[in-house]
Amino acid sequence: MTSATATPLDRTTDTPHAPDTAPLNWRHSFAELGPAFYTELQPAPLPAPYWVGRSQAMARELGLxxxxxxxxxxxxxxxxxxxxPGSRPxxxxxxxxxxxxxxxxxxxxRAILLGELQTPQGPQEIQLKGAGRTxxxxxxxxxxxxxSSIREFLCSEAMHGLGIxxxxxxxxxxxxxAVRREEIETAAVVTRVAxxxxRFGHFEHFSYSEQPVQLKALADHVIDRFYPACREASQPYAALLQAVSERTAHLMAAWQAVGFCHGVMNTDNMSILGLTIDYGPFQFLDAxxxxxxxxxxxxxxxxxxxxxxxxxxxxxFCLGQALLPLMDSQEQALxxxxxxKTVFPAALAARMRAKLGLPEEQPQDLALVENTFKLLAANRVDYTIFWRHLCSFTPQSGHEAVRDLFxxxxxxxxxxxxxxxxxxxxDSGLRADLMLKNxxxxxxxNHLGEEAIRAAKLKDFSGVNTLLSVLQTPFDEHEAHERLAGFPPDWASSIEISCSS
Incomplete structure (x- = not known):
């Protein structure tokens, strides 16, 4: 592993005022872990860059x-x-x-961390994805x-809009x-924020390479910054594993409830904070x-x-194995x-009750949820459209809008x-409100992303920006963009998304 600094960097903290924003107030807590954790280097420039899309909502949260x-x-x-100025790539x-x-x-x-900004929402790391070789x-x-950059940009903000x-x-x-993949494409850079x-893989690295000092330092860093309650436990590292397990369980429940497929759930693509991370070959279910x-x-x-x-x-389980050197026994990790095993099913059940408009749990709810999934699968019903149409279901109505999907x-x-x-x-009013919010x-x-990508390749970024505005508030009607809520076209089933995407 290389840890030498590639090029001397400007680490000044007195940043001049940028137009219409406060100075960028950088911190570098990850860098403080030491050179065993990273290589310092500068991003590689790209010729004649241009804007493709910007999330003004994210910019406001960062204070920009x-x-x-x-x-x-x-x-x-x-x-x-x-x-x-003040960053430390x-x-x-x-x-x-x-x-x-x-x-x-x-x-x-292909990702370079600039550092973390002090924001009204707390410290946020800023990372450039696609900024050159490391x-x-x-x-x-x-x-x-x-x-792939358009897909990640849009889905990151879409998931936030969904509350995931x-x-x-x-x-x-x-x-x-020019960038060579299966064919010659053009380059892009996504600015990611978290x-x-x-990742889980950070812990695996220091555990498998038998670097217990660095493993402990990383675990302490995560506990002190993100899971401070674990420090009070009799075994803080077991408490950390339990806390991450529960966050991950809630994340999996959210994915399943909304019909989201990640596509590449490797341990290096799993966030220690229980965030959806690394959007590659993802998909929201159609049928x-x-x-x-x-x-x-x-x-x-x-x-x-x-x-x-x-x-x-x-x-x-892999994360638990990586953390074993910091625990007293294997049984503690298990x-x-x-x-x-208890948090995931409970979290999924709660989300599915909300989708069904059931504010209070009843014993028969599990059977109803299971029967709903079986019915949808047997009829290959469009997942998102079914649930949205179900919002208007009443016991007294003819249910035609929903029945016609089967x-x-x-x-x-x-x-x-x-x-x-x-x-x-x-209560029908309470149920309708709950369903429309879930x-x-x-x-x-996939086909909406593909349409925006095809237009963007011709330097028409209007599709990217329209999708962004709609997906940031996905529960609203957006009547002017009704087409974006429709059934996928026949050609959508032929879209192939792979790890290179």
């Missing part, structure tokens, strides 16, 4: 003014062409299991292409610089298929939709993991009777 976000300085800094090292196999040392192969690029070019924990995206910049980008595999690189279907909860636990009408009628009986003592009208379907 609109004028600065439109400035030439911002464009240069967020492309990696100009060093942000670095790429971190980590390892991981990929598709169930130990892959050894990995690391930020010592961890493993024969890669360190670049991101326009299509996620890394965020401030902007995308593009360049006509309280921390630390409901529990065994759907969205990643065409996943030949064995390891990360199919219905396997995600178990893969979450498998990854946590006990810390045990809560996942080819097996008798099975639907039997289910509708079961659902209607459950609604007997549920069943989005809009999700980032």
């Amino acid at each position: 003014g609109e004028a600065w976000m439109e400035s030439a300085d911002a464009l240069a800094m967020l492309t990696g062409n100009q060093l942000a 670095l790429a971190s090292v980590y390892s991981g299991h990929q598709f169930g196999v130990w892959a050894g040392q990995l690391g930020d192969g 010592p961890y690029s493993r024969m890669g070019d360190g670049r991101a292409v326009l299509r 924990p996620s890394t965020r995206a401030l902007c995308i910049t593009g360049s006509d610089a 309280p921390s980008f630390i 409901f298929d529990p065994g759907h595999v969205c990643n065409h690189s996943d030949a064995e279907g390891r990360y199919a939709y219905n396997r995600q909860p178990n893969m979450g636990y498998w990854n946590l 006990a810390a993991l045990e809560s996942y 080819f097996d009408r008798e099975s639907f009628n039997a289910w509708a009777l079961q659902y209607s009986e459950r609604l007997t003592h549920v 069943n989005p009208r809009f999700v980032l379907r």
